[in-house]
Amino acid sequence: MKKSSIVARNLTYTVFEGSGERNILNHIDCEIESSTLTTVTGPSGSGKTTFMYALAGLLNISEGEVLYSDNSIYKLKQNDRDLFRLENISFIYQHLNLFGFMNVEENITLNYTLRKKKITPEISQKIDWYLELMKLGKIRKKEIQSLSGGEKQRIAIIRAFISKAEFIFADEPTGNLDYKNSLLFMECLKDIMKENHSTVILVTHNKEINDYGDQKITLMDGNII
Incomplete structure (x- = not known):
């Protein structure tokens, strides 16, 4: 059995509505296995994005x-929690959050810029390798605005993985893409997962995308069913 990377225990998120309360997440227990796509x-x-x-x-x-390798992330002080995310977690969003005033390479290496880390020759070679793997070719200096939607989405994958984050969270990443x-x-996501041994949690409403999951979680009214 694979080791659990993330464990949620009694995970509850409550909001106030009028004079009452509602649980968006309702006492959830689950385990996310290491190096898998969930x-x-x-x-x-149903609470997917909130989850x-x-x-x-x-x-x-x-x-x-929520435990990461037995360390409770919510017991960390806010600054320490933010630092943990910066060092260990990357995100891929439906609307990408790519920056039009940066070129492809600058968008890909944004995490290194934020952490004031040097772009080593090894990282630079890895970027070229990812671009070839993604069928994007030599576009490192191209402006983001000149790319198609599918190309931008693949750039978002590279940005998430180039930082070597162990955990990748993807929120409806194919929502704006056609079937092909x-x-x-x-x-491409599965190929890079194998290379990096990353743990990926992907929110989707698409059955075909759900079929790619090694582990599948279905939510209904804030509960796992």
Whole structure:
């Protein structure tokens, strides 16, 4: 059995509605296995994105804990939690969060810029290797605005993985792609996962994308079903 990288215990997130309360996440227990792709599905409003944000330590949860290799992320001070994310977690969003005033290479290496880390020759070679793997070729100095939607999405994958983050969270990353580019995205994602031994949690409403999951979680009304 594979080792669990992330463990959620009694994970609860409550919001106030009028004079009452509602649990967006309702006492969830789950384990995310190391070096696997875990897909999270469910109808709109089921708590998928909230679940992802809670696992990543981005919320002030109401109850419970989230453990990374037995270390509780919610017991960390806010600054330490932010630093943990910067060092260990990368995100891929549906709307990408790529910066138009930066070229491809600058977007890819943004995490290194934020951490004031040097781009070594090894990292530079890895960028070229990823670009070839993604069927993007020699576009390092191209402006982001000149790329297609599918090309931008693959740049977002490279940016997430180039920092060597152990954990990748992806929120509806194929939501703006057509069928062909969605499958290409997932094949590229799986290829880089194998290379980096990363643990990926991917939120999707798409059945074909869900089928790629090594582990599948379905949410309904804030509960795993």
